[in-house]
Amino acid sequence: MIWQFVVNGLITGILYSLLAIGFALVYNTTRIFHIAAAGIYVFAAYMFWFFVAKAGLPIIFASLVAIALTMLLSLLSETCVYRPLKNKNASLNVAMIASIGAMTVIINTIAMCFGNETKVVESAILQPLAFGDIIVTTPQKYQALVGAAVLALFMFTLQRTNWGLRLRALSADETLFETLGYDTKATRVLVFLVSGAFIAIASCLTVYDVGLDPNMGMSVLISAIVAMIIGGVGKFSTCILGGLTLGVLQSLTVYHFASNWQNAVTFLVLLILLFLRPQGIAGYKQRTV
Amino acid sequence: MSFTNAQKETFDLLRGVNLDVEKGKITALVGGNGTGKTTLFNIISGFEKDYTGDVVFEGNNFNHIPAHRISLMGIGRLFQDGQLLSGLTLMENMKLASDDKTGEMPFSSLLWRKRSKAAEAVKEQQAKDILVRIFGEGNKYLNMLNQDASAFSYGEQRILSLARLLMGGDRLLLLDEPTSGVNPVYIDTIEQIIREMVVEGLTVLLIEHNMHFVRRVADICAYLDDGIIAKLGPTAEVLDDKNVRNSYLGL
Amino acid sequence: MEYVFHIIIMLNIYIMLVLSANLTIGMANLLTMCQAAFYGIGAYIGTYFLMQFSLPFLVIAGLVMLFTGLFSCLVSFASVRLKGDYFVIATMGFQLIVYTVLYNWTDVTRGPYGIPGIPGIKLGGMYELSGVYEYLFMSLALVGVVVFLFHHLVVSPFGRTLNAIRADELTVKAMGRNTVLFKSIAFFLSAAVAGLAGVIYASYVSYIDPTSFTLDESIFIISALFIGGIGNTKGPILGALFVVLLPELLRFVGLPDSIAANLRQIIYGLALILVMYYRPQGIWGKAILK
Numbered sequence: 001m002i003w004q005f006v007v008n009g010l011i012t013g014i015l016y017s018l019l020a021i022g023f024a025l026v027y028n029t030t031r032i033f034h035i036a037a038a039g040i041y042v043f044a045a046y047m048f049w050f051f052v053a054k055a056g057l058p059i060i061f062a063s064l065v066a067i068a069l070t071m072l073l074s075l076l077s078e079t080c081v082y083r084p085l086k087n088k089n090a091s092l093n094v095a096m097i098a099s100i101g102a103m104t105v106i107i108n109t110i111a112m113c114f115g116n117e118t119k120v121v122e123s124a125i126l127q128p129l130a131f132g133d134i135i136v137t138t139p140q141k142y143q144a145l146v147g148a149a150v151l152a153l154f155m156f157t158l159q160r161t162n163w164g165l166r167l168r169a170l171s172a173d174e175t176l177f178e179t180l181g182y183d184t185k186a187t188r189v190l191v192f193l194v195s196g197a198f199i200a201i202a203s204c205l206t207v208y209d210v211g212l213d214p215n216m217g218m219s220v221l222i223s224a225i226v227a228m229i230i231g232g233v234g235k236f237s238t239c240i241l242g243g244l245t246l247g248v249l250q251s252l253t254v255y256h257f258a259s260n261w262q263n264a265v266t267f268l269v270l271l272i273l274l275f276l277r278p279q280g281i282a283g284y285k286q287r288t289v
Numbered sequence: 290m291s292f293t294n295a296q297k298e299t300f301d302l303l304r305g306v307n308l309d310v311e312k313g314k315i316t317a318l319v320g321g322n323g324t325g326k327t328t329l330f331n332i333i334s335g336f337e338k339d340y341t342g343d344v345v346f347e348g349n350n351f352n353h354i355p356a357h358r359i360s361l362m363g364i365g366r367l368f369q370d371g372q373l374l375s376g377l378t379l380m381e382n383m384k385l386a387s388d389d390k391t392g393e394m395p396f397s398s399l400l401w402r403k404r405s406k407a408a409e410a411v412k413e414q415q416a417k418d419i420l421v422r423i424f425g426e427g428n429k430y431l432n433m434l435n436q437d438a439s440a441f442s443y444g445e446q447r448i449l450s451l452a453r454l455l456m457g458g459d460r461l462l463l464l465d466e467p468t469s470g471v472n473p474v475y476i477d478t479i480e481q482i483i484r485e486m487v488v489e490g491l492t493v494l495l496i497e498h499n500m501h502f503v504r505r506v507a508d509i510c511a512y513l514d515d516g517i518i519a520k521l522g523p524t525a526e527v528l529d530d531k532n533v534r535n536s537y538l539g540l
Numbered sequence: 541m542e543y544v545f546h547i548i549i550m551l552n553i554y555i556m557l558v559l560s561a562n563l564t565i566g567m568a569n570l571l572t573m574c575q576a577a578f579y580g581i582g583a584y585i586g587t588y589f590l591m592q593f594s595l596p597f598l599v600i601a602g603l604v605m606l607f608t609g610l611f612s613c614l615v616s617f618a619s620v621r622l623k624g625d626y627f628v629i630a631t632m633g634f635q636l637i638v639y640t641v642l643y644n645w646t647d648v649t650r651g652p653y654g655i656p657g658i659p660g661i662k663l664g665g666m667y668e669l670s671g672v673y674e675y676l677f678m679s680l681a682l683v684g685v686v687v688f689l690f691h692h693l694v695v696s697p698f699g700r701t702l703n704a705i706r707a708d709e710l711t712v713k714a715m716g717r718n719t720v721l722f723k724s725i726a727f728f729l730s731a732a733v734a735g736l737a738g739v740i741y742a743s744y745v746s747y748i749d750p751t752s753f754t755l756d757e758s759i760f761i762i763s764a765l766f767i768g769g770i771g772n773t774k775g776p777i778l779g780a781l782f783v784v785l786l787p788e789l790l791r792f793v794g795l796p797d798s799i800a801a802n803l804r805q806i807i808y809g810l811a812l813i814l815v816m817y818y819r820p821q822g823i824w825g826k827a828i829l830k
Contacts, residue, residue, distance in 0.1 A: 033625050084817055093571060093829045094820050096628070097766050100759055101812030104805055112802040218755060222636070225629060264640040267633035274630060275621055334714060360716035368714070374707040376771075376827060381700050386715050393697040393717075395725060396689070405697070438707075457715065 004134050005255040006248055011140050013247025014147035015202050019224035020231070020239035021154065022198030028171035028234060029191050030086075033096040036077050037199055038217030039106030044070040044196075044203035045212040046110050052121050059122075059208070067200040074196025077102055078188060103217070111214035120211040139209035150201055151240055158236055167191065171234070219263065223250075226270045306342075308511055308518050310461070315483060315493045317503045317524065320513035321537055326496045327369060329513075330463045334366045335359040346461065361388050365459035369466050369496075372446040373438035379449060380434040383416035384409065386456035412456070419455045423482055444475040451482045455489070462486060464495040468502050480506050500528060512537065545672045547788060549744060552679040553737045554780040558764045559690045559773070560733040565762065566770030567699060568726050569706035569830050570619055574631040575734050575761045577638035580753025582608045582735025583742040584642065584649060587658050590743055597661045601736055608735025609728040616724035635755050642750040654749025661743045675744045682740065686733060691773040693729070702726055703771075706830060760808075767811050769825020778824045783808060 019041065026034040047069050051062035081102050085095050126138035136144070158164035170177045170187055178184050206220070223246060231242025246266065253265040306329060310316050318326050331337035333344055335356035344351040351359060360366070373382045389412065392398035392405030420430050430449070433440065441449060447467065454462055467479050476499075483506055486493055497503050503510060503524060510527040512520040514536060520527050527533055557579060564570045586604045589595060595603075618630045642649050649655070660669045661678065669678055693699050701722050704712045709719050742748045760783065768779020786807060790800050820828045 033628065081813060088817070090816065090820060091828075091830050094816050096571075096625075097762075097829065098813045098816040100763065101809040101816065104759075104763070104809030104812070108802040108805040108809065112799055112806070215756075219636075222629075222632060226633075229626070229629065258644075260644045261640065264637045264644075267637050270633055271618070271630060274618075274626055336710070336713075355718070356710075356713045357716050357718045360714055366714040368711060371708075371711060374704045374711060376703050376707050377700065381704075384697075385700060385704050385712070385717070388716050390717070393701050395693055395696070395698045395729060398696045398698070399689075399692055409697070 001133070002252075002255060005251045007134050007136065008140075009248035009251025010244055011136075011144050011147075011247070012251065013227075013244035014151065015143060015206050015243075016224050016227045016247055017151060017240040017243030018147055018198050018202035018205070019220060020228040020243050021151075021236055022195045022202060023221065023224055024228050024233075024236055024239050025167075025191050025195040025198065027228070028236070029167065029174075030082065030188065031092050032082055032099065033092070034077075034099055034195075035096060035221070036081070036099040036102035036106065037195075038221040039103040040070060040074055040077065040196060040199050041203045041220060042107050042110055042212075042214055042217040043073050044200035045207040045216070046114055046214075048200075048204045048207060049119055049121050049212055050114075053119070063200075063204045066204055067197055070200035070203070071193045071196035073106070074192045074199065075189060078192040083185075083188075107214050107217060114214070116214055118211055118213040121208050137209070139205075143205045143209065146201070147205060150198075154198075155237060155240075163190070168236075223266060226266055229270060230273055306513070306516070306518055308521070310492060310494050311509060312492050313487060313490065314508040315487060315495065315506055316509045316511060317507035318494060318496050318511050318513060319498070319500075319503060319527075319537065324513045325516060326513055327465055330366065330465055330496065333359075334364055334463060360457065360459070363458075363460040365454045365457045365462045367450060367454060367462070367464045367467060370470060371450050371465070372443070373441065373450055373453075375438045378435050378437055379430065379441070380413065380416060382438060382449070383419070383434075383453055383456055384412045386453040387412045387415065388458050415456060419452055423452050423478075423485055442472075443470065444472045447471050448475055448478050448482060451479060455486065459491065461492045461494065464493060466496050466498060468497065468499050476502060504528060542672045545676045547784065549672070549675050549679045551780060551784045552683040553741050553744075554761075554764065554784050555683050555777055556686050556733055556737040556740075557761050558768065558776040558780045559686060560730045560737070561761050561765045562770055562773075562776040563690065563693065563702075563730040563733075564723075564726050565765060565829075566772075566776070566825070566827060567694065567702040567706065568723055569827075570723060570726070571628050571829075572615060572631045572727075572730075573628060573755070573758050573762065574615065574635035574638070575730075576753045576755070576757035577635045578608050578611065578731040578734035579738045579741075579757070579761075580638060580642055580750065581611050581731075582738025583748050583753070584655075584738075585735070586739025587655055587742045587748060590659050590661070590739075591655075594662065597663055600661070601739065604735050604739045605732035608738070609732040612727040612731035613724070615731075616720075616727045619723055619727070620720055632755060632758075635758050639750055639754055642753060649750070652749060652751075654747055656747045658742050658746045658748065660746070661740075669743075675740075679740060679744075682736075686736075687773065687777070690733075694771075694773055698722075698725075703827070706827070763808050763812050766822055766829075767808070767815050769822025770829065771821065771825050771827025775822045775825035779822065782811075782823075 019037075023034055023037050026032055026037070044066050047066035048062055051057045051065050052059055055062070057065070081098050082095055085098060128135050128137045129141060158167065166182065166187060169182070170184065170191075174184060224243070227242040227246040228239050229242070230245055231238030231240070249269060250262050250266060253262050257265070318329070320326055328337060332340050333351070335354055335358070338353055346362070346364065351362070354362070373379065374385070377385070389408055391408035392401070398405035416434070417431060420428060424430055438446065451464070451467060464483070467483070468476050471479065480502070483493055483495070495507070507524045510522065510524040511518050512527055512530075512533050520530055520533055557575060560578075561572070561575045564572050582604050585607050586600060589600045589603055615631060615634060618634070619627055622630050643651050645651070662668050669675060701712065701717055704717075705719050705722060713719050741752075764779040764783040765776055766779070767782055768777065769775025787800065787804050790804055795803060815822060
């Protein structure tokens, strides 16, 4: 019985990892606490739902369209909100407050267009897979396969390609990056596009299983941020470690207590971890003073 | 007056620093980058807690006392590129540097109006006196007391934060590179302020990279190299020492 | 007319909340995202006292402020160890934990069913306040006191020290000020006043449930704060006015209710972005978030 929960947790963990990478792409390179990601996540979910349930596209096309549109919205948040603020030398906290504003605008625009009630993408119940005692539903199967594939591709790109190197360099030191003649502005555009894609993939995979409503963004995003922190801030691979850890942890909370205590346990763990090991499980210690 | 400190193990930065600072004198601490001069300051003023050894001030052991209490016990500090506190006026900066905290607890200035007003008035007078002593009667800063810190140039902020130290009623001042990044026109003023500090009976320990400045102001010079005080003595003697010139000044 | 008075009472509650947020965020640059948690703790503790004991209002207000203030120690403790974004996420965590406890600890809070029939506030002579008029005067008097005291804090030496901490905490420490103590006091007072707003709300509406004290509510409060302005007294008051009166204005224009709720949120969001770009100190504020 417990293994069922571990498997569920790992699959949820993959989804957290995807969203955590979407957030970390922006956070590590720009240091902006990108709360608008919650709005972008909801936007992706509604686009996916719209093209599946309203426009009747096949799921694979609908998700591709949703991902493309979400990438554009993510880029829009950079060009309309963050870049103007950066040009004015606004502090990162100011950018975060503006990001909260952007999140509010996106979520409420969606709620105004599509209503506040919960929606489902596809109601058909498909035959689940069974491995002994452990049951994996069809949406979970896709979540695990697609999610793992995307994560693997990302890690490969990050480690082996020029683009990945550039990304890691930008997150290490922006001033040096610029001094060495690289275009921060262009790299940031790319970062926001890729971040949008990750947020959209996480969103589509999640709502395919559990449905969607306009207010779901913030709590998922916070879990993803927690995943990023418990993995260790500053790198990307740690998001996966953190995401899987958090997913299993939450799932075991459901197993031992009840699902409604999930958030409280998540944060207790986070707070304990922050106090004992602020650099995360796998992060390196940074000098603060 | 003396303080000793040894075995900074975590970074192994300071290995057995034994430095006696003479009362009423200006002592300069020189040495290359990363030799632990600022770390030594952090230890003395209570910002660095992770060390072994003793800091002795006026015969009392100062080990592991929180920074704010050390300041109240008579040791003032100017940070490297320390400036005025932004968002506060010059007068507010001066007042805050005083050790007298009357009226700073919430509502206390409402409940004990008279006492708090009197304390504020004393601090105001003290601030004006200090500015007059340093910059002379009728200097421009007396008319700029209610201007925000941002109204002053970087150099001005540096000399004003030095002047601010005189508010604290301290007996030892730690100055971390008072001349760094400052326009040369202010360097004479800085020297004058440091001399004024000594006239008022203060002891000064300063970190400095500007060797001309060290020669001009410091009575005693300590050369910190490889975690120990490699040379200590009258300034001219230390700066003209062959080893010091070789290893630090590269001459 | 009663409706107008109702709006004014809600406005008074929000003035207290936004002013309380200003003390930590605006004065000391400590970005707390848990003001609604203290608001909720105050409301629930106040409800307990109101329902269990027949105490005069000043006693209840004092007790609520004390207990809510004690909860702020958790946040103060976090602020010592955690800086920047870590502190922000920790306060969000505190907010979510408080909400989860209020929602799930059904034996005490009745969880999502809420607590109905909360008795009104009793003034000194056991006279129970009821009706809009009496709450109007009570809340006006209370807001008067809170505004006076918080304005005093802003201009007093205490406010000066908090402002100095926002500029450069290390220098303030080197000047002999116990910055941790000052920040903790700021958290305590901020939480206490948010708790006071909570007990007023609970007794006025006579029904509370956890949905009034969510992270969204905290975000709403700081949106009001940043739109109005930080670092002084008039900025936060203007912010509260803006967020409370805008929905009424939209209603006046005659928008259908289904759109109005979302539309006003969109306006808040846009206002927040525009203010951060054109006037980061807020419409009428003094300080800029560092």
